[in-house]
Amino acid sequence: MALSDSDLRRPRGWALLTWERPRPELIRTRPWAWRLAVATVCFGAFMGQLDASIVTLTYQALRNQFHTPLAAVQWVSLAYMLTLVALLIPVGRLSDKHGRKLVYLYGFGLFTAASAACGLAPTLSLLIVFRVVQAAGAAMLQANSVALVTTSAPPERMRAALGMQAAGQAIGLALGPTIGGALVDTIGWRWVFGINVPVGIVALVAGHYLLPRTRQRSGGDRIDLPGVALLAASTTALLLALSVASGLGLPQWAAAALLALAVAAGWAFVRRQARCADPLVDLRLLRTGGTAPGLFGGLCGYLVLFGPLVLVPVGLARQGIGALQSGLVLTALPVGFAVAATLADRLLPPAWDNRARSRAGTLGCVLALALMTLLPLREALLPAPLALLGLALGVFLPANNTAVMRAVPATAAGTGGGMVNMTRGLGTALGVAAVTLTLHLVPGRTGIAAAFAVLTACAVLGWTTVARRPGRTARGNARGNASGGGP
The missing domain is CATH 1.20.1250.20 (MFS general substrate transporter like domains)
Structure with a gap:
C-alpha cells in the first residue's frame, strides 16, 4: 500500500508519536x-x-x-x-x-x-x-x-x-x-x-x-499471538529444564515437569501452525527441497559458534586467567568468521556451489572442535583452532542460509527469512545451554574436554544433515534475501 504525500503530512498532538519524520x-x-x-x-x-x-x-x-x-x-x-x-x-x-x-x-x-x-x-x-x-x-x-x-x-x-x-x-x-x-x-x-x-x-x-x-x-x-505464546512457552520450558539439570536452584522433579510442558507446548504450536491461516512458521515450506535440513544444519552451526563463547572464558577463568586475556584469545573465532564471510566469494573455487561450501565448512568445524577436544586448554594453543572454527563457520553459515532462502518460493521470502532468524536464536541459546549442562555434569578439567566433544558431535550432526539433503533448489526467488549469514 503506497502512501500519498497527504498521508505523510505532519500530524498534531499524540499522533506525532506515530509519525515518521521526513529527512x-x-x-x-x-x-x-x-x-x-x-x-x-x-x-x-x-x-x-x-x-x-x-x-x-x-x-x-x-x-x-x-x-x-x-x-x-x-x-x-x-x-x-x-x-x-x-x-x-x-x-x-x-x-x-x-x-x-x-x-x-x-x-x-x-x-x-x-x-x-x-x-x-x-x-x-x-x-x-x-x-x-x-x-x-x-x-x-x-x-x-x-x-x-x-x-x-x-x-x-x-x-x-x-x-x-x-x-x-x-x-x-x-x-x-x-x-x-x-x-x-x-x-x-x-x-x-x-x-x-x-x-x-x-x-x-x-x-x-x-x-x-x-x-x-x-x-x-x-x-498469530497464540502461536507466539506457544513458541515462547515451549522454548523457555525446554531451556529451563536444561538449567535445572545444570544446577539451577529448583527441585529435580521440576526438570521433568518443564520438559513435559515444552513437549506439550511444542506439539500445540505445530498443530496451530498447520491450521492457522497466517502462521508464524509455514510448515509447507519445510517440505520444500532442502529447507528443513538446511534449517537444522544452521541450528547446529549457530550452536557450535556460540558454545565456545561461553566455554573458553569459563575454562580459562578456572586457571586464573582474566577476562581481558580470555577476550583476546576468543577474538580469533569472530575474526575468522568475519574474514571468511566477507572473502569467501573471492577465495573459494568458483565451481563450488552452496552445497559444496556447506560441506567444506562443516568439515572444518568438525576438525577444529576435535582439535580443541584433544588439546589441553592452554592460552597459547587456543587461537589457531578457534580461528579455524571461525573460518569454517564463515564459509558454512552464509552458504547454508543462501541455500535455504533459494529453496523458499519468492512469495514466502519474508517467512523464510524469519525462520532463518528463529533458527539462529534457538541455536545460539542451545549452544549456551549445552555447554553449561556439560560443565555441570562433568566437573573439573574433564568437563572442558567433554563440552568440546559435545560441540564436535553437534558439528558432525550438522555435516551429516548437509551431506544428505537434496541439492535441488527452487528458482526465481529472492536470492538477495540470504543475508542471514551473520550470527
Whole structure:
C-alpha cells in the first residue's frame, strides 16, 4: 500500500508519536543520502553483534557479584535470545504496517534505555528482566535492518549496501570479546551494558534525520499471538529444564515437569501452525527441497559458534586467567568468521556451489572442535583452532542460509527469512545451554574436554544433515534475501 504525500503530512498532538519524520531536504536530495541511511543502520548491526559476543565475558564476574551458579547466570544470555526468537516475526509484520523507520527508532530507544538499566541492575533477577526488555528493542532493530537498507539504496548499489551492513555486523562480532574483556577487567561488568548508551544516543539522533520514511506499507496481516505464546512457552520450558539439570536452584522433579510442558507446548504450536491461516512458521515450506535440513544444519552451526563463547572464558577463568586475556584469545573465532564471510566469494573455487561450501565448512568445524577436544586448554594453543572454527563457520553459515532462502518460493521470502532468524536464536541459546549442562555434569578439567566433544558431535550432526539433503533448489526467488549469514 503506497502512501500519498497527504498521508505523510505532519500530524498534531499524540499522533506525532506515530509519525515518521521526513529527512531534511538538504539531505534527502543528495545522491549520497542512501549512504548516510545505510551507515545509520550499521549502528544497529554493530551494536547487535557486539552485544551478542560481549556478554559471555561477564559470566565469571556475575557469578562472583551475585554468588550464583553458572546455570543461573546463563539466563542473562538465554532470556535475551528467547525474546528475540519470539518477537522477530511479529515485530517485522508490525513494522511493515506502521513504518520501519518508526519501529527502528523506538527499538533503538528501548534498547538504549534497557542497556542503561542492565548496567544499574542491583540483582541478577532484575538484570535478566532488563535483558528481556533489551531484547525487545533489539528485535525492533533486527526485524527492520535489511528492509531499511534495501529501501534506502538504489537497486544498482544494493549489494554494496548489504555489504556495508555485513561489515558492521562483522566488526561488532570481532570486537566484542576484546572490548568485553577489557571492560570487565578494568571498570567492571556493568559497563559491558553501559557502552551501548552513548552509541544508542548517537544512533537515535542520526536515524531521526537520516533514515527515509516508509512509503510502501502492508495492510497488516494478523499476528498469530497464540502461536507466539506457544513458541515462547515451549522454548523457555525446554531451556529451563536444561538449567535445572545444570544446577539451577529448583527441585529435580521440576526438570521433568518443564520438559513435559515444552513437549506439550511444542506439539500445540505445530498443530496451530498447520491450521492457522497466517502462521508464524509455514510448515509447507519445510517440505520444500532442502529447507528443513538446511534449517537444522544452521541450528547446529549457530550452536557450535556460540558454545565456545561461553566455554573458553569459563575454562580459562578456572586457571586464573582474566577476562581481558580470555577476550583476546576468543577474538580469533569472530575474526575468522568475519574474514571468511566477507572473502569467501573471492577465495573459494568458483565451481563450488552452496552445497559444496556447506560441506567444506562443516568439515572444518568438525576438525577444529576435535582439535580443541584433544588439546589441553592452554592460552597459547587456543587461537589457531578457534580461528579455524571461525573460518569454517564463515564459509558454512552464509552458504547454508543462501541455500535455504533459494529453496523458499519468492512469495514466502519474508517467512523464510524469519525462520532463518528463529533458527539462529534457538541455536545460539542451545549452544549456551549445552555447554553449561556439560560443565555441570562433568566437573573439573574433564568437563572442558567433554563440552568440546559435545560441540564436535553437534558439528558432525550438522555435516551429516548437509551431506544428505537434496541439492535441488527452487528458482526465481529472492536470492538477495540470504543475508542471514551473520550470527
